[in-house]
Amino acid sequence: MDKFTKLTGVAAPLPIINVDTDMIIPKDYLKTIKRTGLGTGLFAEMRYNEDGTENPDFVLNKPAYRKAQILVAGDNFGCGSSREHAPWALLDFGIRCVISTSFADIFYNNCFKNGILPIRVSQDDLDKLMDDAQRGANATISIDLEEMTIKGPDGGTITFELDEFRRYCMLNGLDDIGLTMEKATKIDAFEASNAEKRPWA
DSSP states (O other), rough: OOOOSEEEEEEEOOOOEEEEEHHHHHGGGTTTOOSSSSSGGGHHHHHOTTTOOOOOOOOOOOOGGGOOEEEEESSSSSBBBTTTTTHHOOOHOOEEEEEESSSHHHHHHHHHHTTTTEEEEEEHHHHHHHHHHHTGGOOEEEEEEETTEEEESOOOOOOOOOOHHHHHHHHHHHHHHHHHHHHHHHHHHHHHHHHHHTTTT
């Protein structure tokens, strides 16, 4: 998993509340267990017309936001079913951070396991960031996880909170496997000691 320390990129506005995981990645794209290739299905029902052509009105199809790395979204983002394909699709598209007032718990936890930083902010701060994101190509936002700050295109700074364990994992690029591997030396020592004490085991 890639480390997340600082990120500066274009922020795409998605002022829709209750965006569920079915909207993030429709069921038609759930036939794979691979984490790659799902970016094309991200928000497919909103991004594409019935004939498969792009919907020019959807934010991620607009030239200014095609390479957005940050998503500023409405309340209760990621609700619905627990599919891990949702953060996979976001990450495969290039989204490394989602900012909202609240997230569904399972989606929130899955983000950290896949290298996406979900940031909770107040409604007032979200409104400000949503306005910033409306600037198109000028909607550049800088996120500093070490300082836990968000800096808008006008230089204004918003602070956010994150528990220390999740912050540590993101800064060091550690998923569940990575956390286990940090203890590899102790695990090896235990297994060697256990083999001496219990050779029959």
